Amino acid sequence: MNAVGDCLFCKIAASQIPAKVVHADEELVAFEDISPQAPMHLLIIPVKHVSGVGHLAEAHDALMGRAMRLAAKLAADRGFGESGYRIIVNSGPDAGQSVPHLHLHVMAGRPFGWPAG
Numbered sequence: 187m188n189a190v191g192d193c194l195f196c197k198i199a200a201s202q203i204p205a206k207v208v209h210a211d212e213e214l215v216a217f218e219d220i221s222p223q224a225p226m227h228l229l230i231i232p233v234k235h236v237s238g239v240g241h242l243a244e245a246h247d248a249l250m251g252r253a254m255r256l257a258a259k260l261a262a263d264r265g266f267g268e269s270g271y272r273i274i275v276n277s278g279p280d281a282g283q284s285v286p287h288l289h290l291h292v293m294a295g296r297p298f299g300w301p302a303g
């Protein structure tokens with residue numbers, strides 16, 4: 187497990203490096219992706235470090251439920267509740283995970299192809 191000192195998203199959660207934060211509470215932080223791939227592209231992270239979905243424990247179940255509900259709320263608040271949005275979690279190199287701190291991508295504002303690339 188990374189310590190705050192060497193994890194990019196732990197540093198964002200701890201306000202040690204800047205980010206455009208759109209939501210923060212004791213358990214979850216949401217901020218704008220630095221390289222947006224859609225008109226809305228937010229990331230939701232747990233404040234406490236988890237490397238990825240493969241490292242989730244039963245103790246995280248409620249937290250992940252909250253994260254999904256937050257994703258839906260952030261999208262709806264921005265007017266995408268009806269037009270739609272996509273929630274993505276990349277896990278491991280084949281999926282393109284580049285930051286080893288669990289994060290939900292919440293994207294909206296354009297049509298998304300299926301299957302995902």
Ligand code: AMP
Pocket residue numbers: 194205218219220221222229275276282283284285286
């Ligand atoms: P993934 O490739 O699924 O691990 O997603 C990592 C995401 O983090 C990418 O979409 C990056 O653009 C984004 N990202 C990397 N560094 C930052 C940063 N400092 N602030 C905001 N988003 C970032």
Ligand code: ZN
Pocket residue numbers: 188189193194195196197234235236286287
């Ligand atoms: Zn971390």
